[in-house]
Every structure is written in structure tokens, then in C-alpha cells.
Amino acid sequence: MRPKYYITTPIYYVNAQPHIGTAYTTIAADVMARYKRLCGYETFYLTGTDEHGQKILRAANAEGMNPKEYADRIVSQYYKTWADLNIKYDYFIRTTDPKHQKAVQTLFSKIANNGDIYKGKYSGWYCTPCERYVSVKESSPEGLRGGCPVCQRPTEFLEEENYFFRLSKYRDKMLDYLKKNGDFVEPVSRYNEVFSKIEMGLDDISISRASFDWGIPLPSDQKQIIWVWFDALTNYLSGVGYPEDEGIFKKFWPADVHLIAKDILWFHAVIWPCMLFSAGLEPPLKIFAHGWWTMNADKISKSKGNVIYPADVIDRFGVDSIRYFLLREIPFGQDGDFSLPALLRRHNNELANELGNLIMRCLTMIEKYNGSKVPKSEGIDSSKELWNELFTSLEQKFSAYMECLQFSLALEKVWEAIKMANKYIDDTKPWVLAKEKTGRLSDVLYNLAEIIRLVSVYLMPFMPNTAEIIRQQLGIDDEMISIPSGLSFGQIRPGTKVNKGSALFPKVE
Ligand SMILES: [Zn+2]
Numbered sequence: 415m416r417p418k419y420y421i422t423t424p425i426y427y428v429n430a431q432p433h434i435g436t437a438y439t440t441i442a443a444d445v446m447a448r449y450k451r452l453c454g455y456e457t458f459y460l461t462g463t464d465e466h467g468q469k470i471l472r473a474a475n476a477e478g479m480n481p482k483e484y485a486d487r488i489v490s491q492y493y494k495t496w497a498d499l500n501i502k503y504d505y506f507i508r509t510t511d512p513k514h515q516k517a518v519q520t521l522f523s524k525i526a527n528n529g530d531i532y533k534g535k536y537s538g539w540y541c542t543p544c545e546r547y548v549s550v551k552e553s554s555p556e557g558l559r560g561g562c563p564v565c566q567r568p569t570e571f572l573e574e575e576n577y578f579f580r581l582s583k584y585r586d587k588m589l590d591y592l593k594k595n596g597d598f599v600e601p602v603s604r605y606n607e608v609f610s611k612i613e614m615g616l617d618d619i620s621i622s623r624a625s626f627d628w629g630i631p632l633p634s635d636q637k638q639i640i641w642v643w644f645d646a647l648t649n650y651l652s653g654v655g656y657p658e659d660e661g662i663f664k665k666f667w668p669a670d671v672h673l674i675a676k677d678i679l680w681f682h683a684v685i686w687p688c689m690l691f692s693a694g695l696e697p698p699l700k701i702f703a704h705g706w707w708t709m710n711a712d713k714i715s716k717s718k719g720n721v722i723y724p725a726d727v728i729d730r731f732g733v734d735s736i737r738y739f740l741l742r743e744i745p746f747g748q749d750g751d752f753s754l755p756a757l758l759r760r761h762n763n764e765l766a767n768e769l770g771n772l773i774m775r776c777l778t779m780i781e782k783y784n785g786s787k788v789p790k791s792e793g794i795d796s797s798k799e800l801w802n803e804l805f806t807s808l809e810q811k812f813s814a815y816m817e818c819l820q821f822s823l824a825l826e827k828v829w830e831a832i833k834m835a836n837k838y839i840d841d842t843k844p845w846v847l848a849k850e851k852t853g854r855l856s857d858v859l860y861n862l863a864e865i866i867r868l869v870s871v872y873l874m875p876f877m878p879n880t881a882e883i884i885r886q887q888l889g890i891d892d893e894m895i896s897i898p899s900g901l902s903f904g905q906i907r908p909g910t911k912v913n914k915g916s917a918l919f920p921k922v923e
Pocket of ligand 1: 541542543544545562563564565566567
């Protein structure tokens with residue numbers, strides 16, 4: 415039986431079209447899913463949209479639309495953007511799907527039956543942009559003058575008869591779970607943040623709303639709807655068939671990793687596992703919280719007018735260049751700055767010069783010196799062993815970095831090999847070898863063909879189009895592109911006909 419891998423992104427609110435921040439999480443999950451598929455895993459990649467709650471209702475009302483129609487319109491933008499970014503998810507879940515709604519009610523009933531839900535009165539602050547209750551502990555002595563402690567936007571005072579979840583009951587269990595699973599939350603700074611906050615105590619939380627009806631009704635009280643975060647978090651179960659498709663659900667749950675941005679860590683690392691504990695289900699194996707992008711060192715926000723939409727940059731640089739930049743520019747988990755000069759630099763230097771030129775030089779030389787056919791290695795050039803070793807160590811390092819979602823470091827390793835290959839051409843000077851006719855030229859050309867084949871395997875998860883083009887140019891078939899079997903040196907068959915195409919990455923001015 416093949417091992418399984420289940421990865422998710424958060425489901426995105428439909429009050430705005432996809433931007434570079436949501437694209438970042440979605441591309442990262444896509445890279446990971448593609449990598450695991452290459453490694454032979456039975457992979458499930460889930461993404462989708464969060465369509466209920468007061469925020470969406472208000473956004474729809476502001477446009478004079480009903481919330482479902484409004485959601486449909488934004489969802490079509492998500493479909494398009496993810497297609498433009500070459501995102502290959504297995505399922506796109508919408509919280510308005512009837513199957514999902516049923517799953518939420520089932521989970522709610524399970525938790526209620528375990529005695530963890532009770533009726534009470536919520537009297538306090540609520541942040542509608544975050545769709546979260548702001549606890550007394552979080553408000554400063556002078557109240558909430560600074561707004562929501564997470565997003566700083568104004569909060570609203572709520573007084574409602576609500577249903578509460580006994581989160582407080584799970585404090586010790588949660589701490590114990592964290593102690594036993596030191597990699598449950600990553601990066602480690604986020605783990606520590608969560609741990610110390612739980613140590614201070616957990617309060618029960620309201621998990622229903624009574625003052626509007628855009629949501630999923632409680633199974634036991636049709637006058638209330640289930641809090642949008644309870645609804646949304648359940649997508650990770652319903653997306654793999656909970657509770658009806660038991661086979662699929664059993665195969666994929668628990669999720670291997672929930673990728674999120676750091677602002678929604680508390681919901682995922684604390685509330686969600688406690689809900690699952692209560693329902694008798696296993697928690698996910700890992701929550702990875704990545705950082706935020708700024709734009710030229712400034713916070714990205716609608717009000718500042720500096721939101722970047724993927725389409726703006728795809729048109730100019732191409733989709734693979736954007737995918738590469740986002741994952742290469744900053745270590746996954748840290749904050750980073752999105753600047754056009756930085757994107758331009760990486761595109762022109764690393765993609766057009768280093769990668770693009772390497773491929774072009776290799777193919778041109780094979781065309782010119784060996785009639786467009788990969789030559790047979792004569793065993794004269796001594797560097798074959800060296801390449802062999804380099805690729806063994808590259809394989810180990812690349813896999814290690816990918817397993818801990820350190821995309822920038824994995825790419826850095828691939829680029830070391832690309833630079834070495836370019837230097838190998840400069841050092842061996844095939845154009846001189848061509849005149850010497852010692853047979854060494856065949857070795858060098860063979861090695862180069864093999865190096866670019868290997869590079870194309872490594873780039874598959876990150877830049878699928880580019881990898882595909884390189885493969886076509888090299889004339890190789892699919893069997894050589896799996897991990898790890900495709901990663902050993904010396905697989906390309908002599909006589910393989912190459913097709914030199916045009917430059918992979920035209921320079922952008
Ligand atoms: Zn907020």
C-alpha cells in the first residue's frame with residue numbers, strides 16, 4: 415500500500431478576491447503536494463472557501479447581493495486564479511456545500527453528546543473582520559481602545575444567548591499533547607507562543623451566533639447558527655469525506671499538515687485539536703504557520719492600496735517565476751518583503767541567467783557537436799564521479815529540507831548544482847574539446863545532459879511548466895521523473911534526441 419499524505423490550506427474568506435498572501439499559502443501547499451506525489455505518496459490536497467458569517471453577509475449586503483450569489487462570484491475568481499497559478503488541488507471545498515454543512519452538524523452533535531457544549535450568555539467584544547471573540551484577558555485595562563488585539567480594527571460589543579464549548583476542560587490535555595509532540599506547531603517560535611498562552615489558562619468559547627442567520631443552523635436549536643470558525647475548521651474533515659465516506663476519511667485523516675498564516679494560529683493549534691479531542695478524533699499531525707508579506711517594507715492592506723494580485727505579476731514575469739520567487743525569497747515561516755526589484759533580480763539572475771542559460775548552452779552544444787543526440791559517455795572525463803557524489807548529497811539535503819517545509823533552502827541547494835554546472839562548462843571548455851577530438855567532449859556533454867535532467871526533476875514541484883519544457887527539450891520520458899528513483903546519476907540514454915527550443919525565461923526589463 416502506498417503511504418498517504420494529506421495537506422490543506424486555510425479556506426479563504428470570500429469577501430475579497432485572491433491576493434499574493436493567499437496565493438503564497440496555496441502555492442506552498444501545491445509544491446508540497448506535487449513533491450509528495452513525485453515521491454509516490456497517495457496525496458490529497460485540499461483548499462477552498464469560507465462563505466458563512468457576519469463578515470461575508472455584510473460584504474454581500476454592501477453590494478446589494480444575497481450572500482450565496484456573492485460567494486459564487488468570488489469563488490469563480492478563486493478557481494481562475496488557482497488555475498492561472500498552476501495549482502493542482504484534489505478538492506475545492508465550499509462551506510455552503512450541503513455535504514459540508516451536514517458534517518459540521520454531525521461534529522457539533524458529537525461534541526454536544528460528550529457534554530462539552532452548554533448554553534450561556536456571551537457579553538463581550540467581537541471582531542467581525544477576524545470573526546473572533548475577544549476575551550477579557552486580551553482587552554487592556556482601559557478596554558479595547560486599540561481595537562482587536564490581532565488586526566487592530568474596531569470591535570463590536572455583543573450580548574447574546576449562545577452555546578459554549580468547554581475549551582477550558584482541555585487545557586491539561588492540550589499541554590500534554592504539545593509536550594509529547596514537539597513538532598506539532600512549527601516554526602518553534604510559534605510552538606512556544608501557543609504553549610505559554612495555554613499555560614495561562616483556557617476559557618470556554620462561544621460557538622454559536624444568534625443575531626443573524628447566514629450560517630449552518632445548530633442541530634438542536636434552529637434559531638442559532640454555528641460560529642463561522644467551528645464551521646470553517648470542520649472543512650478539514652468534510653473535505654476528505656467525513657462522516658459519510660468512511661473509506662476516504664479513514665485513509666487520509668489525520669491531516670499531515672495544515673498550512674496557515676500566523677494570524678490564525680490560535681484557532682488551528684488550540685481550538686481545533688480540542689474540538690477533535692472532544693469528538694474522539696485524532697488531531698492533525700502538524701500546523702505550520704508561515705509569515706506575512708509586506709510591500710516595500712509596508713504592511714499590505716486594502717486601505718493602503720498596495721494589495722498585489724497574482725495576475726498583475728504573472729503577466730509580466732510568468733507563473734513559474736512568481737512561484738519560484740515566493741518560495742525562494744524568504745525562509746518559510748518568517749515574514750518577508752515583496753519588492754519588484756527583488757523579483758526582477760531573481761528572475762533575471764537566477765532564472766534567465768543561471769538556469770535558462772545552462773539549459774540553452776547544454777542543448778546548443780549537443781546540437782552543434784553531436785547532431786542533437788546525447789552522446790555515449792566514454793569514461794575519459796574524471797568528473798563523472800564528482801557529479802555522482804554531488805547528486806547523492808543533493809538528494810539527501812533536498813529531501814531533508816522539503817520534509818520540514820524549508821523551500822528556500824531546498825531551492826538554494828538546487829541552485830548550487832546549477833552554478834556548478836555552469837562553471838563546469840567554463841572549466842572544461844567543450845568548444846576547445848571539440849577541436850581536440852579526444853572523446854572527452856562526449857563525456858562532458860553526457861554529464862551536462864544528465865545534470866539538466868536531474869535539475870528538471872528537482873524543479874517539478876516548484877516550477878511544473880518549466881520542468882515539463884526541459885523534459886521535452888531533452889526528449890526524456892516520464893519514468894525518469896520520480897523521487898528518489900529518478901535522482902541517481904546516469905539514466906539518460908545515449909542517442910536520445912534533444913530539441914533545442916527557445917529561451918526558458920526571457921529577461922524582463
Ligand atoms: Zn480582528
